[in-house]
């Protein structure tokens with residue numbers, strides 16, 4: 363494997379692991395943010411439902427209370443107005459629902475079932491528990507997040523219609539009967555109000571954001587990688603190739619007209635200059651050798667002489 367391939371595989375391995383970690387971190391963060399946003403939306407909507415309830419009981423009920431002796435007017439019921447408000451909202455924003463689910467409701471449509479019963483029992487068992495947040499999939503296979511809060515009979519006035527049937531307005535008994543939604547006690551937890559918000563849109567949004575984030579990192583990497591590859595190719599690999607070619611020529615004793623381009627001032631430029639000087643010395647040495655081959659002989663004699671002198675010197679020192 364050549365240098366460029368080795369460099370590329372190392373850089374690619376680093377990039378891919380970094381990319382994976384960045385992707386996973388971003389996905390976890392985005393998912394958490396999406397959930398927080400959804401919970402916030404659900405809580406705001408739940409606040410809206412509670413506001414609609416109190417508006418009805420404080421402003422509408424006193425106005426109509428005298429008229430409900432003859433025919434019962436469900437519009438005076440706080441629970442009815444909150445649920446009606448969301449029935450209208452749900453037409454525009456699909457999947458956003460509000461429900462009040464009770465173990466013993468006045469309107470049988472509001473009866474708690476399955477997991478809702480379990481939730482009410484959890485609220486009854488633990489009065490400190492003020493909220494349950496969870497995710498579920500509905501019959502249509504759509505995921506939604508719900509925020510549930512307990513419904514507690516906090517006012518004596520509620521018992522006017524939910525206490526004993528004998529004290530309830532006759533019009534209410536005429537409409538809803540004698541058997542449902544009575545015998546509630548003051549401060550008793552009778553049910554739960556539930557807001558559901560679809561999670562598909564925020565989840566998709568989170569995925570889209572992670573995808574564009576990863577795409578952005580990949581494009582930055584691609585530009586950086588291409589630039590660095592070109593630099594390595596131009597400034598490192600090409601000069602190295604030239605040096606290795608030149609050394610190969612020298613090894614074959616072809617030293618004539620050999621010179622490396624040495625304009626650059628970096629480490630490889632310095633190396634090229636040194637190699638050029640080495641070639642010049644080599645060329646000179648070889649041409650000297652060619653011109654006077656007998657000089658070599660004399661040189662050898664001189665060396666031998668020098669060696670003898672040195673030996674003599676050492677014995678003298680002793």
Ligand code: HEC
Nearest residue numbers: 439441442462464467468469472513515517519520523543
């Ligand atoms: C004037 C009578 C009246 C009063 C006062 C009243 N309610 Fe109701 N309530 C009703 C009727 C009627 C329904 C059924 C409405 C419908 O058709 O959905 C109902 C429904 C509800 C429901 C939905 C579950 C069910 O029973 O169908 C809850 C929860 C509820 N009321 C709680 C309360 C609380 C808490 C208070 C006191 C703050 C209160 N109500 C005061 C008449 C009353």
